[in-house]
Amino acid sequence: MATMMVDDTIPDFDYYGGLTTPTTTTTTTTTTTTSSSDDDHDHGCTWNDWSPVVDWDAFSGGDNFQDLIESMIEGNNSSGGLNMNIPKSTTFYNSEDSVLMEESEESNNNQSEDVNGLKLVHLLMAAAEALTGVNKSRELARVILVRLKELASPNGSTNMERLAAHFTDALQALLDGAASGSLPKSMFSPNYKDEQQQGDVLAAFQLLQDISPFIKFGHFTANQAILEAVAHDRRVHIVDYDIMEGIQWASLMQALVSRKDGPPTPHLRITALSRSGSGRRSFGTVQETGRRLTAFAASSGQPFSFHHCRLDTDETFKPSALKLVRGEAIIINCMLHLPHFTYRASDSIASFLSGSKTLNPRLVTLVEEEVRPVGEEEGFVGRFMDTLHHYSALYDSLEAGFPLQSRARALVERVFLGPRITGSLARIYRTWGEDERCSWGEWLSAVGYRESNISFANHCQAKLLLGLFNDGYRVEEIGTNKLVLGWKSRRLLSASIWTTPDSDL
C-alpha cells in the first residue's frame, strides 16, 4: 500500500493566504504534499481562531501518514497531550435542541469543536491527496471518506461539519467518477426537476437574498454602473447572458423610471440568452422570465420589450442573431457566479464575451467569484483546499449574521452551496492538470475591453448595502473598475465594469 509522507508541520489556515507552515514545528524530513505558500500573503484571520496546533507527533510517533490515518479512523484513540474527547458526532448535538445545547455547553465545546473541525479538515485534505496525489490510492481515499461520513453530517450543528459533509459527498462523487472513467453530468449542474425540489429552490432563494448580500451586491453594482452609462440615452438594450429569474432588472427599471436628469424614462430592451441544455428550471424558462419582466415593467410604467435568443447546443454566441435598433445603447450583462447560479461552461462564456465585442457595447458588467490564483505546483489539493477556504468563509458569513437560524442556513447550503461545491470540485478535477484559468475580467482585457471607473456613488451604495447585513463583510475597490465583496479577509465575489477603448466612460 502506498505510504504517504506528509509534512509534520501543521499548516495554519487563513482565508486568503492559503496554507502556510507555522513556526513551531517538529523537525523531521518529509516531502510536503502541499506546498506552503510562505510568500507575502496577508495572513488574515486564522480559521476561527483555532486553538493550539495539534501535535502530530503524539499521534503518529513517526512520519508515517498511514498510522495517522488509522489512528484517526479508529477515532477514540485519542492520545495524551490532547484534549480530544470525540463522541460520535451524530449524537454530539441533539439536533432539536442544538441551539440550547450550544449555548449551555459552548464554553466547553468550543475547544473540542475546534479540534473536531481541524480533524475534518485534515481528513478532507488527506482524501483529496489520496484521490489525486503522487501516490494515488483509491482504496485509501475510500476509507477516509467512510470515516468522514461518520463524522460529518449535512445537518450537523457546526459550519465545519456541514461543510465537510458536502465536500465529502463531492469527493465521493469524484471517486466514483474516477472509477467509472467519467464524471456524471449532474455533478456540473444540478437539475431540479420535481416540484418538491422546485419549492425548495424558491424558499432557499428567498432566504439567500435575505440573509446575505451577495446577490444584491452583484446586481446593484452592475445596475448603478448601467444607470450612469445610459444617463442620456433614450433607448437601452441589455444583452443578458444568464437571466435566471430576472430579478436584477426589477431595480434597474425602478431606477430608470424615477430618474430625474436626462431624458425621460428610456425604452428598455432585454435580450436574454437561453441554452438548450439542462439547468435550473425552477425559476421557469426564459420565456416565463420574460413574461414576468414584461408584467413588472408594465406595472412600473417602464417601456419595455423582451427578446429571447436561443443558443445552439454548442452555445456559441452569434451576435448577428440579435435584433438591434439604431441609436440604442448596448449593455452586456454577465452574471456568473452568484450563489444560486449554476456554473456555465468556459467555452460558452468565452464565446459570449468575445462575440460581444462586435456589438460595440457601451458597457460590460461582469460579476464573478473571486478566487485566489493557485499555482500549478499546488495541484488538485491546493485548489481543493482553496475551495474549502472559500466556502468556509461563505458559511461563516451566513452564520455570523444569523447564528441561530441554522435550519434556514442549512437549507440554503443544501440547495445551493452543496451543488456548487460539487460543481466546483468537478471542474477543478477535470482541469487541474491544465493551464490555470484566468479570471473573466482578465479575459475581457485580453479581448480588447478597457476598464471603466466605478463611481463614488456606486462604491457608497455597496458599503451601505453591506452595512445592512454584517460588519464582517467588506467591499474593496480594486483598480478603478472593480468592487470586491469579501468576508473578513477572504474575497468572495467581484463586480467589474468594462467598456470599449474609444468610449468616454
Added chain:
Amino acid sequence: MFHAKKPSTMNSHDRPMCVQGDSGLVLTTDPKPRLRWTVELHERFVDAVTQLGGPDKATPKTIMRVMGVKGLTLYHLKSHLQKFRLGKQPHKEFNDHSVKDGDRATSLELQRNLASSSGMIGRNMNEMQMEVQRRLHEQLEVQRHLQLRIEAQGKYMQTILEKACQTLGGEENMALPARTFKGMGNQGGGIIPDISAAFKEFGTPPLSFSSFQDLNICGGQEQQLELHPQSSMGERSSSFESFLVGNNNNNTDHNLSLGKKRSSPYSNGGNANGKSPLMWSDDFRLQELGGPTTDLISRPNQDDIIQMAPLSMERSCNPELDSVSDIYESKPMLDEKKFDAKLERPSPRRAPQLSSLSAQGGRNSVFG
C-alpha cells in the same frame, strides 16, 4: 490660502464676536470687521455662481450684481471666490481618501479626510463643512435610492412566488395570496418540516422593511450615517400601498388588501383576526397613528433581524401546519432572552458585534 491682509489684532484663539448688520450680513466685532460667511450667505453665493456659469466663469463683479447684497464688497467676493474655486479641486483626492473598506463615513471622518488631503490644510471650517455637506447629501441620495431598489427587488420576488404558488399548487386550487406557499404543504416527507422550520427560525423576517427608516431616508437632514431610527414613512408607504393594492388607487386601508380580500389561508389556526401575515401591516398601522416606529433594529446581527421588503415565504398553506402567526412571528421576548444570554458569554469564535448588540438589547421589535 491666506488672506492678503491679516487682522493684526486677532490671534488664532480668539473667537470673533459677531453682530448682524442691517443688510443681514454678519460681521465680526473686532476692530477690523470681517465678514462671516454664514451658510445662508454662502448658499446665495453658490447660487449666484451657478447662475453665472460656474466658478470659472463668474467674476466678483458679476457675483456682486447677481447677489445684490448690501455691504458685500468686491474684496469679500474676490477672496471667497478664490477659495471656492480651489475648494472644488481636491474632489478626486477626497474620493480616494474616503474609500475605506467597509467603513461608513461619518461626517467626522469626512472632515478628517478633507483636512488631510493636500491643499486643504489652510481652509477654513466653512468650506470644509461645505464639502462635507455635499458628500453627505450625495450619500443620502444613495441611501434613498438603495432603499427604493431593494423594495423593487422585493416586489419582483413577490411576482415570482405568486407564480410559483399557482404552478406548484396541487389539488386545492384556491386563489392564493402571494404570501402563501402552497406547494410545500402537499409534498411529503422531510421537506415541509425542513422549510417551515427554516422560516420559523426567524423571529422577525430578516432585513426588515423598517430598517430603511434607520437609513435617514428623509433627506435634508444632515445627520451622520450612523443608523438612527426615524419615522419617515411617507415616501415609502405610498409606493408600498400602491403595490399592495395592485393598482394605483389610493387605498389607504393599511390592513393589507391581500390579507383581507382573500379569504381562507389567513383564518387558519390562531390568527383569525385577518391580520396580514406580513409584519408590515403593523408597520402601516403605526404610521397611521403617526407614531414614529422607533423601535427598530438597525442590524440584522442576531435574532431580531431586520425585515426586508415583501417577505413571502413565511408559511405553508397546509392547514395542519403552524398558522401564519407562528412562522415569522416575532417572539421578541424569548429571542431577546436567548440573545442576552448569548451576550453574557463571550464567545471567541463568534466575534459578536457587541457594540450594536448592546444597543439592541433594549429595543423591542415593532412587529409583535
